[in-house]
Amino acid sequence: MYHSQTPLDQITVVLKNPKFPENIGATARSCFNMGISRLIVVGDVVPRYEDMAKMATHKAVHLIDTMEMHPRLEDALAPFHLVVGTTARLGRKRTIERSPRDIVAEILPLLSDNRTALLFGPEDRGLTNDDLKYCHYISCIPTADFASLNLAQAVAIHCYEIYNTLVEQTREPAASPATATVRQLEGMYQHIEDALLAIDFLDEKGNIYWMQSIRRLLGRIRLTAKEANIIRGICRKFLWHQVNRSDNLQKKPENP
Known part of the structure; x- marks a missing residue:
């Protein structure tokens, strides 16, 4: 042969x-x-x-x-x-x-x-x-x-x-990065919720509805741990600026 x-x-x-x-x-x-x-x-x-x-x-x-x-x-x-x-x-x-x-x-x-x-x-x-x-x-x-x-x-x-x-x-298949764990995703969703509350996008009445919609949206993407951390970092930075902005407004002297 x-x-x-x-x-x-x-x-x-x-x-x-x-x-x-x-x-x-x-x-x-x-x-x-x-x-x-x-x-x-x-x-x-x-x-x-x-x-x-x-x-x-x-x-x-x-x-x-x-x-x-x-x-x-x-x-x-x-x-x-x-x-x-x-x-x-x-x-x-x-x-x-x-x-x-x-x-x-x-x-x-x-x-x-x-x-x-x-x-x-x-x-x-x-x-x-x-x-x-x-x-x-x-x-x-x-x-x-x-x-x-x-x-x-x-x-x-x-x-x-x-x-x-x-x-x-x-060709060897490209290694797929691991998706974020439940703990990582829940930490991310908490930061998203805190950031949206800080700008009054969420209120007590519509909080559950909007967060469920956000979970469905991001759930379809199958975020990796790195991507979830990026979103958390953005939210943390946003919240930091919101706190500093509030402090600066409170410290601003009144006009004589």
């Missing part, structure tokens, strides 16, 4: 009869950006190297240098365990198309033991029904009214979905 060092090592992009060598170079650049290092071109004529290399740029030109050429699609796909065909067209005899994201979620668990090809057709016609007979999955990129994408764009979208899903799977 075949094993690879990383899931991305199992992915190969296969281009059938691409019309423009520049699109091959742009495809190589997209593959390199997303960690995919194998490229196969199916066709009878070797594309012009300079045109491919120009679009690949110097960072991805090594994918052009190591690119495989096959005259027949069947030979190019022979070593692969899984083949994902891509299409923008709907047809009566076609397998049900799914989005790249849905297909990536399904094939990623299989990559450790299965070589996988992402198959793209020529720019003007795409893959034929005869090409799709080799495919285990059919991927169709959701678009708006105009359902035509450049070949290199379609490759970039599929490579991105694979890379992004792998990154998300390996």
Whole structure:
């Protein structure tokens, strides 16, 4: 059974009869950006190297240098365990198309033991029904009214979905800060009540109603201990200013 060092090592992009060598170079650049290092071109004529290399740029030109050429699609796909065909067209005899994201979620668990090809057709016609007979999955990129994408764009979208899903799977979840305890929240609510009483926002009659509303509002936020302490600090500072203001008014000398 075949094993690879990383899931991305199992992915190969296969281009059938691409019309423009520049699109091959742009495809190589997209593959390199997303960690995919194998490229196969199916066709009878070797594309012009300079045109491919120009679009690949110097960072991805090594994918052009190591690119495989096959005259027949069947030979190019022979070593692969899984083949994902891509299409923008709907047809009566076609397998049900799914989005790249849905297909990536399904094939990623299989990559450790299965070589996988992402198959793209020529720019003007795409893959034929005869090409799709080799495919285990059919991927169709959701678009708006105009359902035509450049070949290199379609490759970039599929490579991105694979890379992004792998990154998300390996990323450690961020630690969630602990929410405030009942003791901390009750201390906060007491400071809020004291501050609102100091400005006469609350009175004896409406005290319970307003404090219940405030509790419901802040309860939905699930405050952390730090956030509860910030609110308490604001209330304490506010109350301090209120006390000092009252003292200063009392000490102010009367006009002669």
